[in-house]
Amino acid sequence: MGVRHIAGQAAGWPCLLACLVASAALLPGVPSAAEGQDEADAGAPTSAQVSAAAAAAANGAGHAMRPRPSARARAPFDITGYWVSLVTQNWRYRMIVPGHGDYAGIPINAKAKRFADAWRAAADIAAGRQCEAYGAPALMQDPERLHILWQDDETLRVDTDEGMQTRLLRFRPAASDAPADGRTDGPTDGPTDGPTASSLQGDSQARWALSAVANSLNRAPEPNARLYGSLVVITGHLMPGLLRKNGIPYGVGARMTEYWKLHALGAAQWLLISTKMTDPEYLAAPYVYDSIFQKQADGSGWDPSPCSLTS
């Protein structure tokens, strides 16, 4: 009752307008009236954004919005450091090179089967194409270590020791931090069709999917309230490559959506990367798989190894 009295009578319409301005600034996907052109602040609020929005509301306008923090500053968890694969699933397909004709688990179509049946490692080795099995769609399944670091404030760099590959996950300044809604891609998500050259690791567009602000027991965020969320990565512009080292192919139209999520239990930390890959050329259905990495204290196990199609 007290709140309604203050908001509706003592403060009056200007105050209500200020509340609406502040509210709009916080609603995901709804640019505020004051900063309309800046999609950056449309995502889930950080403590800093909340403070700025409150200050703006108190001033009766929204002109005091601060520049959006960098992707690095908005990170809901610290993903940097060294990680090691836990190969507890698909062991026979990941720890060893599967036998010729072993396609179980991947929804390939008839064209892919014909390709793989005819494929021979020796020919590709002779042609110097050993790294074709280390493209982004296959890379996170390899038994390997990751070294993840911020290359700059808007780019995560993921190095692997196996195959010595590097993935760059680029955050776009205008990308929303709205919760993941299950879209695989869309007009504002992921690499756009254009002249960008294809590459082994493709073009990976990243965004944070922040879906909670603080301890729900609190009625308001604390100054250093913890953020929760996931990293969503959409990758395209891939060169053709191999999903398995026994010749299962993917084509130039392949795209993948990954959800990177940190889980912890006691002192242990795991990075779960859930991938959904589509390929109109070689897959009859989306290929969905989960890769698990365990946090390492340091890089002591780091063992750079060149690409190989035979191990």
Place this chain on the structure above:
Amino acid sequence: MRAAACALAALMTLAALVYADAARAQFDLSGNWVGESSEDPLEHTAGGYPDMFAGIPVNENGRQAGLTAPGDVMQELNRQCEPWPAHYLLIGPWGGRFAALRDAAGQVIAWTLSSPAYDRLPMTIWMDGRSPPPALSLHTYAGYSVGRWEGDTLVISTSLLKDGYLLDNGMPSSNRETDTFFLTRYGDEMTIMLVVNDPVYLEAPFVSARTMKLVGGLSDVNDPILYCMPAETIEGFTDGYHSAIQLPPKEAAQRTYLQGIYRLPPVATDGGARTMYPQFAKQLVGYKPPDCKLYCAQNRRVPEDAISR
């Protein structure tokens, strides 16, 4: 004074929005979920190979128990319909239906997870902040589960489980096993990561993950509900009412069973924590499996005969 009141109102509005946003992170699990990811297609359906523990952090107790488990134990009349412990949510082929139990105020006090098959019992995940009963309380196959939200992730802790199998190749699980499930929803998909701790049979946590997909009505969930009717099993005879798992006889020579198909050395099939890590692959350099002749394209989406045309 007017400005202060206005600022206070704005702050309270913001607080309400923030609170609502936090609540939104606690997603709705309701609905039917089916497995979507493709890992271990054979193990998730027909069953794994009898002596294949590679990638499982099994300790010596677990290895010996697994290797000596009688392959036909599940054919015994009193065990044909025996359910699996709770970890079967990720190990087995089934998804399930989540539904909310709410109090008079509409708050979720528990989630229930049912299964379309007889071999996983319904689970109740208590969300009301209660603690599990003491360790000497009744142990069941479903166990006792309590849940809590960590932002956008539901963390489920399950204990008080019965002895059972971690895998259907004889790899055991004990009644001291505890499971931790991490559920995160992304639209119509949900990732589930499972951490199994078993001080009796594992030397390190066994971690696995699976992506599930939300589907429509009950009719979309893995076809008809599968019941089990125990029946005497006669070698070579199928009565059409049950599908007890048929494992080859357990003998010492079985240690070479997988070698016969994939030529995997015992150092790999014996499992253990070391077989989970990349450096173990270095021990297998030079190993070359034979061409695939069996289960080469098993996948629920694309049957083997579909791609051979």
